[in-house]
Amino acid sequence: MTGQLDTAVLVTVLAGGAIYLCLSRRFLRVLLGFLLLSNAANLVVLSMSGDPTGRRAAMAGSEAASTSAVDPVPQALILTAIVIGFSVAAYLTVLLYRIYVDSGSATTTGLDEADDAPGEQAAR
Template sequence: MTVEVELALTVGGLYAAGLYMVLRRSIVKLVIGLALLGHAANLLIFTMGGLVRGQPPLMHPWDTRLWGRFADPVPEALILTAIVIGFGVQAFAIVLIKRIYLDMGTEDLRELQSTDITP
């Protein structure tokens, strides 16, 4: 049971670190922060799905459903999907920041305000 406490603390730490990084001015740190937030959410799904040790979700041929405690495979399937999606999005974000750096020669978000300001 203690593993769940540790995982909960890890999730909280990842959220805190992710939010801190997102609030930085550097665009590289912004992307790292978004990645950390994604990991935090995935780990949250994993922890919330319930941690069961040594009880694979297998059943006898004569059973029609699973009985008792078993490791639920659904959260893993969800996380797998979310990781793949997150990977794609992060790849895009990295290309984006590279393009911004090449075009504008800066990675400071404060210098990227021209679309926000009313002329």
């Protein structure tokens, strides 16, 4: 197997698992699915940058042809995506915790049952 085929299979497995987890009814699985999906997207961007074997690091002011240097833009994009993904995951964790505290349930079916509670309608 080539390196590109290995990466494509890994991205497919990560994205498939992420979609499966995101469609779950449990909030923790949705959070883990989101994390898997962001990692799969980062891997796609990294695989598009090409194979760095035999290429040198990109340096400012070098006289050598820029075609033999590794492109640093995908790496910068991935670093930015990791930071953004971490902050969104932290926000999603706090949001899901708050939903759990308010509703008393960690599933979407528990939210439906909490909305149908008769005592809550009388209090409003």
